[in-house]
Amino acid sequence: MFAAYAARIDRDQPLNGLELGERPAPEVRPGWSTVTVRAASLNHHDLWSLRGVGLAEDKLPMILGCDAAGVDEDGNEVVLHSVIGQTGHGVGPDEPRSILTERYQGTFAEQVAVPTWNILPKPKELSFAEAACLPTAWLTAYRMLFTNAGVRPGDSVLVQGAGGGVATAAIVLGKAAGLRVFATSRDEAKRKRALELGAVEAVEPGARLPQRVDAVIETVGAATWSHSVKSLRPGGTLVISGATSGDRPSHAELTRIFFLELKVVGSTMGTKDELEDLLSFCAATGVRPVIDEVLPLDRAREGFERLASGDQFGKIVLTHS
Numbered sequence: 001m002f003a004a005y006a007a008r009i010d011r012d013q014p015l016n017g018l019e020l021g022e023r024p025a026p027e028v029r030p031g032w033s034t035v036t037v038r039a040a041s042l043n044h045h046d047l048w049s050l051r052g053v054g055l056a057e058d059k060l061p062m063i064l065g066c067d068a069a070g071v072d073e074d075g076n077e078v079v080l081h082s083v084i085g086q087t088g089h090g091v092g093p094d095e096p097r098s099i100l101t102e103r104y105q106g107t108f109a110e111q112v113a114v115p116t117w118n119i120l121p122k123p124k125e126l127s128f129a130e131a132a133c134l135p136t137a138w139l140t141a142y143r144m145l146f147t148n149a150g151v152r153p154g155d156s157v158l159v160q161g162a163g164g165g166v167a168t169a170a171i172v173l174g175k176a177a178g179l180r181v182f183a184t185s186r187d188e189a190k191r192k193r194a195l196e197l198g199a200v201e202a203v204e205p206g207a208r209l210p211q212r213v214d215a216v217i218e219t220v221g222a223a224t225w226s227h228s229v230k231s232l233r234p235g236g237t238l239v240i241s242g243a244t245s246g247d248r249p250s251h252a253e254l255t256r257i258f259f260l261e262l263k264v265v266g267s268t269m270g271t272k273d274e275l276e277d278l279l280s281f282c283a284a285t286g287v288r289p290v291i292d293e294v295l296p297l298d299r300a301r302e303g304f305e306r307l308a309s310g311d312q313f314g315k316i317v318l319t320h321s
Contacts, residue, residue, distance in 0.1 A: 002109065006101075017050045020298060023063055025110075026105065036320075039294075042318070065112075069129075069131035078120060081120060084118065090116065123280070126283060131279070141217070143270035148267045151177075153178030156214050157215045159217045176285050176287045181199045184204065190202075190313055212231060222247065291317055
């Protein structure tokens with residue numbers, strides 16, 4: 001079957017390790033199901049995999065892709081939860097949690113195999129492309145906002161780095177949930193787009209906000225860390241799920257954190273139940289993922305290049321005819 005896969009690890013030039021071509025079809029194993037992929041979306045996780053982060057060389061070649069929507073063996077339209085091992089379903093009970101492509105072949109292929117427990121019905125209101133955007137970036141944003149930040153309608157939130165998948169999802173979900181959303185971006189066009197999606201104000205990174213916020217959604221890391229901490233009200237919560245600009249800020253702001261009793265919460269992906277709630281939320285409210293570009297799988301390299309450049313706003317989706 002045709003697939004986009006990591007053939008080599010290159011920490012400095014990750015796209016050098018990306019290849020497109022034929023790979024074996026998924027193996028049949030007890031407790032697992034094979035899904036015919038209709039759409040799959042890119043994440044920064046895929047770029048990090050090509051750098052060898054979370055992907056060991058002895059696992060190569062590895063089909064990339066965490067997210068997918070498609071059709072199961074019984075003809076049902078489904079969405080995949082890409083976290084494997086956290087419950088023991090389909091794998092050994094002692095197997096640690098991993099994301100697709102860390103131990104198991106991913107979704108940038110004609111077919112993918114996952115534990116049957118990881119399969120959820122796709123709401124009829126969502127297209128395959130829309131549903132394929134939700135299981136990683138949008139699920140991460142959903143958990144950051146509503147589980148780990150614990151915000152409620154009327155609260156205020158700062159979202160750093162508008163344009164990225166998680167950040168864009170946080171703006172849209174926050175607006176739909178009645179939050180007062182502020183956003184940052186270095187790019188003027190992305191700031192304008194954030195306003196169109198519901199942010200009440202979009203500023204350059206580091207700019208002073210008109211008010212201190214209840215929570216910050218942080219995926220950028222070192223470049224915005226100090227601004228994130230300084231933007232919080234006393235007792236506020238900073239939730240971090242990524243560090244695309246690096247994980248070693250020049251100023252950790254420790255004094256401010258303890259003096260103002262700020263909370264710093266790490267967040268990774270989300271649960272199957274949270275994904276089910278997110279799917280229902282989108283179906284019921286009309287909220288839809290922001291899609292930057294849809295490409296056929298044989299043009300996957302273009303999608304990876306766009307993601308690596310940081311020019312996209314929203315999700316990049318790969319589809320099958």
